Amino acid sequence: MTLQSADRRPPPDATSSNVSDAGAPPPPGWRYAWDDVAAVALKSSVMGFIIVAALFGNLLVIVSVMRHRKLRVITNYFVVSLAMADMLVALCAMCFNASVELTGGTWLFGFFMCDAWNSLDVYFSTASILHLCCISVDRYYAIVQPLDYPLIMTHGRLAVMLAVVWCSPALVSFLPIFLGWYTTEEHLRFRREHPEVCGFTVNRLYAVVSSSVSFWVPGVIMICMYYRIYVEADRQERMLYR
Numbered sequence: 611m612t613l614q615s616a617d618r619r620p621p622p623d624a625t626s627s628n629v630s631d632a633g634a635p636p637p638p639g640w641r642y643a644w645d646d647v648a649a650v651a652l653k654s655s656v657m658g659f660i661i662v663a664a665l666f667g668n669l670l671v672i673v674s675v676m677r678h679r680k681l682r683v684i685t686n687y688f689v690v691s692l693a694m695a696d697m698l699v700a701l702c703a704m705c706f707n708a709s710v711e712l713t714g715g716t717w718l719f720g721f722f723m724c725d726a727w728n729s730l731d732v733y734f735s736t737a738s739i740l741h742l743c744c745i746s747v748d749r750y751y752a753i754v755q756p757l758d759y760p761l762i763m764t765h766g767r768l769a770v771m772l773a774v775v776w777c778s779p780a781l782v783s784f785l786p787i788f789l790g791w792y793t794t795e796e797h798l799r800f801r802r803e804h805p806e807v808c809g810f811t812v813n814r815l816y817a818v819v820s821s822s823v824s825f826w827v828p829g830v831i832m833i834c835m836y837y838r839i840y841v842e843a844d845r846q847e848r849m850l851y852r
Contacts, residue, residue, distance in 0.1 A: 612759065613824035618652065618726075620760055624641045640769055643766040650712060652711055653711060653712060654676075654708070656710070657708040657711065657712075660700075660704070661700050661701075661704050661705060661708065662703075664696060664697065664699070664704070665697055665700050665701065665797060666698035668694070668696045668697040669697065669703035671689065671690065671693040672693050672694065675689070675690050676690075678705075684748060684765075684768055685745065685748050685749070685752070686817050687768055687772070688741055688744050688745045688748060688768075688771075688772075689745070690818075691772055691775070691776075692741035692742070692745070695734050695737045695741060696734075696738055697728075697737045698734045699731075699734040699735060699738060701728075702730040702731075702734065703730055703731040703734060703735070704718070706727045710733055710808065714731060714805050715807075716807075717805070717806050717807060717808035718806075719808075720737060721802065721805050724801070724805075724808035725787050725788055726792075727808065728787055728810050729783045729784045729787045729788065730783075730807075732779070732782060732783035732787070732820065732824070733779045733780060733783035733784065735780075735824065736778075736779035736782060736783065736823065737775055737776060737779045739824055739828050739829075740775040740778070740779065740828055741775055741784050742828065743831050743832055744772075746831065746832040746835040746836055747831070747835055749762055749835070749836075749839060750835040750836075750838055750839055753839050753842055754838055754839065754842045778823070778840060779823075779824075781823075782783065782819060782820045782823050783823065786816055786820075787841070791816060792812050792813065792816040792817070792820075793810075793811050793812055793813055794811070794813055797809070797811045823852075
């Protein structure tokens, strides 16, 4: 009797079950998905703003010097060339970096473009630092030796300095990176097996040479030049007070 009563019990009400499911909160996966979308949108907006600001800010510098004849002096030629290098950093390096950040570290452009991206990044960054070094040398002669400045910083020397600034970074960027001198055989093998990863792992020799050309040597020159400028400015200020 008890078993028959148990068998004759009505099935659970499907309508009430659906109503309770409909009123239940959404699964937590939806919240995580929306959080990911919001994070990607915020990251892309910030990176896009930085890239656009770098492009138009440096473009404004170039247009200002081109439109005003009084700004066309030796120093401002270095500034215009520096602005062009920074524009190319934003265009050729930061855009690819933004794509890697937005895809969660996945490289979408293949093995060859990975080498091209790394080469362009090193090339334009080194060129930008070398421009700052040239500007410090130019300011040193203009302040410490103002009478000899027109004889030292001529348009011919300006052209030579700019040629060195734009050509020398290729020796630490395109040449060693495309020939595979910058890294180890293990890293090259890993990149061929995983083209969706674009890492930049360098060996010790390339790290020393590249950091010296791109940072240490220009940094030491700039420190020396600006220190001499400070000493000369302090000396001239004391003479004015006397």
